[in-house]
Amino acid sequence: MRARAVVALAAVALAAVASAHARATADGGAPAAAAAAAPDSDPDAPTVTARADKTEGHVGDVFTLVVTAISKRGVPVNLPSTLDLAPFSLLDRKENESDLGDGRVRREFALGVAAYEPGEVEIPAVEVTYLGKGGEVRTAKTEPVAITIKSLIANDPEPTLKDAAPPVVVMQRDWLLLYVAAALAAAALGALVAWLVIRRLRARASARPGPPPRPPHEIALERLDRLGAYGFLENADNRPFYFAVSEVIREYLGARFGFDSLELTTDELVAELHRRAERELVLGEIEGWLSAADLVKFAKISPSAAESRGTLETAIRIVTSTRPRHEPPPAGAPAPAPEGARA
Numbered sequence: 001m002r003a004r005a006v007v008a009l010a011a012v013a014l015a016a017v018a019s020a021h022a023r024a025t026a027d028g029g030a031p032a033a034a035a036a037a038a039p040d041s042d043p044d045a046p047t048v049t050a051r052a053d054k055t056e057g058h059v060g061d062v063f064t065l066v067v068t069a070i071s072k073r074g075v076p077v078n079l080p081s082t083l084d085l086a087p088f089s090l091l092d093r094k095e096n097e098s099d100l101g102d103g104r105v106r107r108e109f110a111l112g113v114a115a116y117e118p119g120e121v122e123i124p125a126v127e128v129t130y131l132g133k134g135g136e137v138r139t140a141k142t143e144p145v146a147i148t149i150k151s152l153i154a155n156d157p158e159p160t161l162k163d164a165a166p167p168v169v170v171m172q173r174d175w176l177l178l179y180v181a182a183a184l185a186a187a188a189l190g191a192l193v194a195w196l197v198i199r200r201l202r203a204r205a206s207a208r209p210g211p212p213p214r215p216p217h218e219i220a221l222e223r224l225d226r227l228g229a230y231g232f233l234e235n236a237d238n239r240p241f242y243f244a245v246s247e248v249i250r251e252y253l254g255a256r257f258g259f260d261s262l263e264l265t266t267d268e269l270v271a272e273l274h275r276r277a278e279r280e281l282v283l284g285e286i287e288g289w290l291s292a293a294d295l296v297k298f299a300k301i302s303p304s305a306a307e308s309r310g311t312l313e314t315a316i317r318i319v320t321s322t323r324p325r326h327e328p329p330p331a332g333a334p335a336p337a338p339e340g341a342r343a
Contacts, residue, residue: 010139021134021339022334035272035304042132042138043133044071044072044075044130044133045071045130045138045140046069046070046071046072046075046077046128046130046140047069047070047071047140048067048069048070048128048140048141048142049066049067049068049142049259050065050066050067050068050123050142050145051065051066051068051127051144051145052064052065052123052145053066055146055147056147056148056149056150056151057147057148057150058149058150058151058152059115059116059117059118059149059150059151059152060116061114061149062091062112062113062114062341063088063112063113063115063123063147063258063317064110064111064112064113065085065110065111065112065113065145066108066110066111067079067108067109067111067121067127067128067142068106068107068108068109069106069108069109069128069130069140070100070104070105070106070107071104071105071107071109071130072103072105073099073103073104073105074106075130076130076131077105077107077128077130078128078129078130079093079095079109079126079128080127080129081131083111083126084124085111085113085123085124085126086124087115087116087117087121087125088113088114088121088147089113089115089116090111090112090113090197091112091114092111092112093109093110093111093112094110095107095108095109095110096108096110096111106301107239109127115147115149117149118149118150119149120146120147120148120149121146121147121148121149122144122145122146122147123144123145123147124140124144125141125142125143125144126141127139127140127141127143128140128142128319128321137223149204152208154325193260215323215324216252216255216256217252217256217319217320217322217323217324219255220248220251220252220319221250221316221319221320222247223248224245224248224312224315224316224319227241227244227245227248227312228309228312232305232306232308232309233305234304234305236302236305236309237302238302238303238304238305238307239296239297239300239301239302239303241308241311242293242296242297242311243297243312245312245315246290246294246297247262247295248315249289249290249315249318249319250262250264250269250290252319253269253286254272255271255321256277256322256323257273257276257277258276259272259276266287266290266291266294268282270287270290272284273286277322285314285317286318289311289314289318292311293311302320305321
């Protein structure tokens with residue numbers, strides 16, 4: 001009976017090792033792999049393996065060590081946060097977990113490591129921790145992974161410094177910048193000469209006297225004539241006509257006596273006329289006409305056609321009576337008021 005039990009235990013152990021080897025090969029066929037079978041005394045112990053993505057490299061190359069742990073679902077498996085992998089240095093760490101679908105879970109820990117001394121070295125065994133049935137922390141170890149680290153100058157048995165290179169000329173005459181600067185200077189000079197010539201020609205052209213500006217009274221009479229051509233309608237809103245006529249007269253008075261009149265109130269405009277041209281104006285008539293226009297504009301009174309026609313005639317008389325004395329009256333314009341009617 002004892003012989004049969006020993007034979008059965010040996011067969012189970014061989015089967016476990018073969019199964020672990022087959023899983024490690026199926027996980028990617030890495031060039032180097034090492035596995036540690038779980039202790040026979042703990043059926044919950046995970047199967048852990050370690051494999052490297054390559055078995056040789058140069059000093060400073062990064063190797064990826066993949067530690068795989070296959071355990072029962074519900075058995076927590078972790079990798080210690082601090083690992084001693086001398087002579088390798090741990091550079092980074094990634095974790096991945098997948099369900100195998102048969103009640104087992106595979107956890108993979110990808111460790112980026114590098115060595116900085118050449119030779120035949122090993123990535124030491126990595127301990128994986130897990131919880132037993134009683135809640136105690138247990139460990140399972142992988143096998144070390146052999147790695148060959150080659151030196152970058154290993155092909156030269158006695159490396160020495162190269163001979164000093166001959167001197168290199170670092171300064172030489174380069175006329176490119178000088179040529180570019182000369183071209184830019186020539187272009188700037190040409191532009192300056194062209195500008196001066198154009199300016200001289202424009203000065204000659206502008207020296208020719210242009211036509212004299214039209215007198216303000218001509219412009220005002222022309223605008224009033226256009227307003228009168230529209231005609232006047234009974235039972236219609238003639239307030240827009242008053243607005244237009246008042247704007248023409250205000251603009252004319254400002255242009256005639258040299259001040260900005262469009263933004264002034266009626267009182268301010270009359271006061272300005274007193275200061276500038278009191279002797280040349282019939283101020284009473286102008287002030288009365290402006291007040292009547294303001295009454296229509298602000299009191300919203302709609303004048304009749306006859307009142308609108310009278311307002312236009314008064315506006316024309318204001319313009320013709322205040323124009324410069326040497327200007328002849330335009331054809332068809334009413335005669336200016338007599339001297340005795342002036343204020």
